[in-house]
Amino acid sequence: MADTFTRLDKRKIRVAARGAEDKRRHRRLPLQLYGRFLDPHAGEQKCRLVDVSPGGAKVVAKSPPMPGDMIVLLIDGLGRLEGKVLRKGSNWFSLQFTAHMRKRDRLADAITWRFNMERLGLEEDRAAPRKQGKGRAILHFSDGVKIDADVVDVSISGAAFACLERPRIGEEIRVGEMRGTVARIWEGGFAVAFMPPSGENAHAA
Secondary structure: OHHHHHHHHHHHHHHHHHHHHHHHHOEOEEOOOEEEEEEOOOEEEEEEEEEEEOOEEEEEOOOOOOOOOEEEEEEOOOEEEEEEEEEEOOOEEEEEEOOOHHHHHHHHHHHHHHHHHHHHOOEOOOOOOOOOOOOEEEEEEOOOOEEEEEEEEEOOOEEEEEOOOOOOOOOEEEEOOEEEEEEEEEOOEEEEEEOOOOOOOOOEO
């Protein structure tokens, strides 16, 4: 009987873990990017993202498509996205993407990168091919020192920077609109854990 309970408990843990992963994967982030969409009835139109996740998005448009319509979005910085319209208002609509898991993972990386570009004040390296986690950022230390650093990688919860500066573990740093604390130091750089922005829009897709 004890073994049965153990198996059930482990199964519940695995199910809960998958649910938590899905919730994280489909977290909506405010991201205002411009683009176009192809309406099956009205043709091509201009649009703007309001928020987006790997599972779906809310979009502003002059003439929103109808619920149930399958549309194609072309969004600057995110590329081609296909999905089904779920709801609409007078000047907006929401849709659920129909991408396979591999493309959703790539989309999650692109969304994270775009979301953090503005908040971290990142500068893209135009001389090199665009890659995730590449760019320059201006770091403001708690003692007033300001330096430029290369971005090694970036996520919603933190970022890693390559530079010669050696901050203290726990020291507060501001990068663009984001604030955080130094969480780890290694040869040639350090990692920052972000503090959650107040009033951040984050709801499920």
